[in-house]
Amino acid sequence: MSPELLQQILFYLFGTIAIGSGMAVVSVRNTVYSALFLVLCFFNVAVLWLLIEAEFLAIILVLVYVGAVMVLFLFVIMMLDVKKVTKSQLKSGYTRAALLIAAAMLVELIMLFGYRLQNQLPADELIRQGLEYSNVTEIGRTLFTDYVYPFEVAGVILLVAIVAAIMLTIRKRPENKQIDASKQIHVNPADRIRVLSMDAEKGNGEDA
Amino acid sequence: MSLTLSHYLIFSTLLFMVSLGGIFANRRNLLVVLMSLELLLLSVNTNFIAFSKFLGHVDGQVFVFFILTVAAAEAAIGLAILVMLFRNKKSLEVDDINELEG
Numbered sequence: 001m002s003p004e005l006l007q008q009i010l011f012y013l014f015g016t017i018a019i020g021s022g023m024a025v026v027s028v029r030n031t032v033y034s035a036l037f038l039v040l041c042f043f044n045v046a047v048l049w050l051l052i053e054a055e056f057l058a059i060i061l062v063l064v065y066v067g068a069v070m071v072l073f074l075f076v077i078m079m080l081d082v083k084k085v086t087k088s089q090l091k092s093g094y095t096r097a098a099l100l101i102a103a104a105m106l107v108e109l110i111m112l113f114g115y116r117l118q119n120q121l122p123a124d125e126l127i128r129q130g131l132e133y134s135n136v137t138e139i140g141r142t143l144f145t146d147y148v149y150p151f152e153v154a155g156v157i158l159l160v161a162i163v164a165a166i167m168l169t170i171r172k173r174p175e176n177k178q179i180d181a182s183k184q185i186h187v188n189p190a191d192r193i194r195v196l197s198m199d200a201e202k203g204n205g206e207d208a
Numbered sequence: 209m210s211l212t213l214s215h216y217l218i219f220s221t222l223l224f225m226v227s228l229g230g231i232f233a234n235r236r237n238l239l240v241v242l243m244s245l246e247l248l249l250l251s252v253n254t255n256f257i258a259f260s261k262f263l264g265h266v267d268g269q270v271f272v273f274f275i276l277t278v279a280a281a282e283a284a285i286g287l288a289i290l291v292m293l294f295r296n297k298k299s300l301e302v303d304d305i306n307e308l309e310g
Contacts, residue, residue, distance in 0.1 A: 004211075007210055007211050008210070008211065011215060015304075017224065017308050019219070019222050019226060022226045022227060022230075022247055023225055023226050025227075025240070025243055025244065025247060026226065026227065026229065026230025026233065026234060026243075026244055026247075029231075031237055031239050031240060034240055034243060035243065036238075037286040038243050038246065038247065041247065041250070042250070044228070045223075045250055045254060048216070048219070048254065048259055049254070051211065052211065052216070052257065052261045052262075053261065054257045054260075054261060054270070057253075057257060057269055057272050057273065057276075060276060061274070061276070064276060064280060065246075065276070065280075068280065069246070069279075069280055069284075070249045072242065072283065072284065072287060073239070073242075073283070076239070076287045076290065076291060077239060079288075080239075080291065080294050080299055081298065082237065082239065082300055094233050094234075095233045097232060097233075098228075098229040098230075098231075098232030098233035099229060099233075101228065101229070101232055101273065102225045102226075102228050102229035102232070102251065103225075105224075105225060105228065105260065106221065106222075106225045109221050110221070113214070113217055113221075126210070126211060126212075126261055126262055127264060131291075135269075137289065138266050139266055139269050139270060139273070142266050142267060142270050143270050143273065146267075146270075147270050147274075151272060154274055154277040154278070157277065157278060158277060158280070158281055160281070161280075161281035161284050161285055162284070163284075164284075164285050164288065165284045165285055165287075165288040166288075168222055168288035168289060168291070168292050169283070169288045169291050169292065172265050174225060176249065198271075206260075
């Protein structure tokens with residue numbers, strides 16, 4: 001078997017599973033199953049990325065998406081205790097509209113790729129790199145030279161996301177002995193101590 | 209005949225349509241809408257990587273890196289909003305969240 005044929009077979013195999021599990025994500029009734037199908041879809045798309053030698057991003061997809069984001073999804077699903085939907089809640093009108101919109105956009109895109117851009121798409125074969133080529137090195141070099149400023153901004157975005165997620169989900173408990181920092185800062189001495197002016201007491205036993 | 213750019217473009221188009229249809233058809237669960245959004249971003253990323261590889265520019269892959277970062281942040285904040293919503297409304301159905309309140 002030639003390597004080209006093997007690549008084709010792998011592409012069709014994993015591509016079919018990816019699209020099938022994508023369909024399962026949007027149509028399965030249990031939300032936990034839909035999250036697990038999404039994990040399957042991510043794994044299959046990672047294989048497709050590996051087939052055109054985007055190794056770094058394929059591994060990042062598995063580590064970050066399957067390892068972190070999907071685990072977060074599963075935690076939230078189990079925390080929220082979502083009810084299983086019944087058949088009557090799936091309204092057929094929306095499904096028909098969705099199919100119509102998706103089909104219309106599919107036709108448009110196929111027309112775009114098939115007719116309009118037919119001679120403008122690069123139809124070349126993929127340039128296979130040698131053994132000494134490192135995908136990680138090349139991405140890293142570009143990331144830390146040309147894109148170093150967006151890289152820093154991405155870090156700030158993640159920090160903002162952390163703070164926002166914590167602030168949104170934090171819950172104040174009444175039995176908590178937590179002190180309000182703003183109240184502490186804005187305290188006034190006048191609220192705490194009251195200075196009274198009184199006449200001094202006389203005759204403390206010395207005169208007598 | 210080996211893998212060409214069209215293979216990847218058609219694949220990501222199909223995945224995009226599946227997830228887009230999922231967003232429109234889904235009226236039961238906000239979680240599934242969020243998951244469809246992740247699928248949408250995945251198909252866009254596949255396009256980016258395919259073009260980057262077949263045109264021989266590494267910049268497309270750097271962009272995918274940034275999209276993954278932003279998508280992770282988006283998922284975290286979206287899920288946090290969802291948790292808050294569930295605490296207030298005791299429901300995640302899309303039809304239950306169609307009102308604006310001060």
